[in-house]
Amino acid sequence: MKYYSTNKQENNVSLEDAVVKGLATDKGLYMPDVIKALPQEFYDRIDTLSFQEIAYRVADAFFGEDVPADTLKQIVYDTLSFDVPLVKVTDNIFSLELFHGPTLAFKDVGGRFMARLLGYFIRKEGKRQVNVLVATSGDTGSAVANGFLGVEGIHVYVLYPKGKVSEIQEKQFTTLGQNITALEVDGTFDDCQALVKSAFMDRELNEHLQLTSANSINVARFLPQAFYYFYAYAQWVKQMKARFGEGEQLAAVLSRGPVVCVPSGNFGNITAGLFGKRMGLPVSRFIAANNRNDIFYQYLRTGIYTPRPSIATIANAMDVGDPSNFARVLDLYGHSHAAIAAEISGATYTDEQIADTMRCVWKEHQYLLDPHGACGYRALSEGLQPGETGIFLETAHPAKFKDTVEGILGESISIPEKLQAFMRGEKQSIPMSKEFAAFKQYLMTV
Numbered sequence: 001m002k003y004y005s006t007n008k009q010e011n012n013v014s015l016e017d018a019v020v021k022g023l024a025t026d027k028g029l030y031m032p033d034v035i036k037a038l039p040q041e042f043y044d045r046i047d048t049l050s051f052q053e054i055a056y057r058v059a060d061a062f063f064g065e066d067v068p069a070d071t072l073k074q075i076v077y078d079t080l081s082f083d084v085p086l087v088k089v090t091d092n093i094f095s096l097e098l099f100h101g102p103t104l105a106f107k108d109v110g111g112r113f114m115a116r117l118l119g120y121f122i123r124k125e126g127k128r129q130v131n132v133l134v135a136t137s138g139d140t141g142s143a144v145a146n147g148f149l150g151v152e153g154i155h156v157y158v159l160y161p162k163g164k165v166s167e168i169q170e171k172q173f174t175t176l177g178q179n180i181t182a183l184e185v186d187g188t189f190d191d192c193q194a195l196v197k198s199a200f201m202d203r204e205l206n207e208h209l210q211l212t213s214a215n216s217i218n219v220a221r222f223l224p225q226a227f228y229y230f231y232a233y234a235q236w237v238k239q240m241k242a243r244f245g246e247g248e249q250l251a252a253v254l255s256r257g258p259v260v261c262v263p264s265g266n267f268g269n270i271t272a273g274l275f276g277k278r279m280g281l282p283v284s285r286f287i288a289a290n291n292r293n294d295i296f297y298q299y300l301r302t303g304i305y306t307p308r309p310s311i312a313t314i315a316n317a318m319d320v321g322d323p324s325n326f327a328r329v330l331d332l333y334g335h336s337h338a339a340i341a342a343e344i345s346g347a348t349y350t351d352e353q354i355a356d357t358m359r360c361v362w363k364e365h366q367y368l369l370d371p372h373g374a375c376g377y378r379a380l381s382e383g384l385q386p387g388e389t390g391i392f393l394e395t396a397h398p399a400k401f402k403d404t405v406e407g408i409l410g411e412s413i414s415i416p417e418k419l420q421a422f423m424r425g426e427k428q429s430i431p432m433s434k435e436f437a438a439f440k441q442y443l444m445t446v
């Protein structure tokens with residue numbers, strides 16, 4: 001399969017080049033040349049298949065031409081070594097719990113898949129070491145670092161702003177050792193991102209080291225996120241069959257399909273879902289939930305895309321002022337605002353509304369939401385039409401935001417053993433200046 005750049009100023013490239021380069025030379029995002037529909041036979045029996053079986057069918061449609069079947073199967077099965085259960089919250093609202101992976105956030109799926117695919121390409125080509133640079137404000141660094149931990153031929157440098165990530169988050173990428181190096185930058189998240197960008201632009205550095213990025217612009221990180229939309233649908237079908245039996249009512253519910261609501265920041269997660277729909281997944285429509293960084297919501301309303309600096313909210317992984325995957329959404333719908341608005345609606349919430357939702361759902365349904373999932377829950381519950389059922393993506397475990405969640409609920413919440421294990425590790429990081437010259441010199445000598 002070939003990949004083209006959304007800016008269309010560059011020739012199409014192979015999957016391998018798209019994964020190793022991350023961003024196209026013309027600064028566009030890579031898109032697969034063809035999006036293959038999956039056969040009706042697959043959808044008819046999807047509820048009898050396991051998560052790994054479903055994911056492999058989807059992975060085969062994306063990557064089957066470029067990766068041998070047994071290798072791809074192993075990558076998929078290895079990546080998805082944890083469940084993504086669909087949990088009923090109310091009669092018509094279900095939560096897709098994406099927080100059962102190693103770092104308790106949905107980014108584990110893409111991070112783990114990308115690490116394994118890149119590892120395969122490196123082994124196949126006998127390539128020299130590839131160095132992954134990742135700037136993080138919290139969740140991305142931990143998912144990427146844990147995904148790549150111990151993968152031969154790859155070294156990961158996580159750049160994070162000193163004193164600006166929570167202790168739990170910091171421990172998740174500073175305690176690993178092996179092929180993971182944490183760089184504690186004396187600056188902000190934007191400074192970290194600027195260092196990474198400058199590194200990719202620096203010719204001398206790129207001659208010395210093979211560098212790549214592991215954020216959601218990379219096709220190997222974003223496309224695998226489609227897997228769990230298919231699995232969510234499979235579980236939803238199972239639940240609907242259990243509720244309605246085999247009759248006309250079931251047929252009516254199934255033919256309509258669920259509404260899917262995604263708490264969105266850089267829009268990588270929802271874009272993977274949109275790809276799923278293109279492949280025939282019977283989702284009736286999507287809702288993109290924003291916090292106060294409502295650039296996409298405003299675009300839906302006005303047809304005009306106006307990026308602006310992000311503002312800090314309690315759903316901080318969605319604090320994005322210029323969503324990088326918006327270029328992919330535009331491309332997917334031929335730059336038609338009408339086509340986009342017909343399939344995706346939007347919502348935006350303040351911190352107070354997010355907190356209210358968390359309290360209310362905890363009290364009325366005994367379901368613990370994290371601030372990101374709370375945006376999704378609220379947008380879905382306000383957006384459902386009579387007779388519709390819906391799924392929202394619960395993108396991280398509430399314990400990752402322990403202080404915020406406890407402050408809002410006025411109760412203490414328990415920390416899962418997986419997180420406690422990270423807390424017991426010893427922090428190891430290298431102090432780094434926010435000046436590029438110092439960062440470059442460090443990389444030139446590693």
Ligand SMILES: *Cc1c(COP(=O)(O)O)cnc(C)c1O
Nearest residue numbers: 264265266267268269317395396
């Ligand atoms: C990254 C993240 C998001 C936003 O996902 P995008 O793909 O950037 O839209 C939402 N919630 C959590 C918890 C995240 O870590």
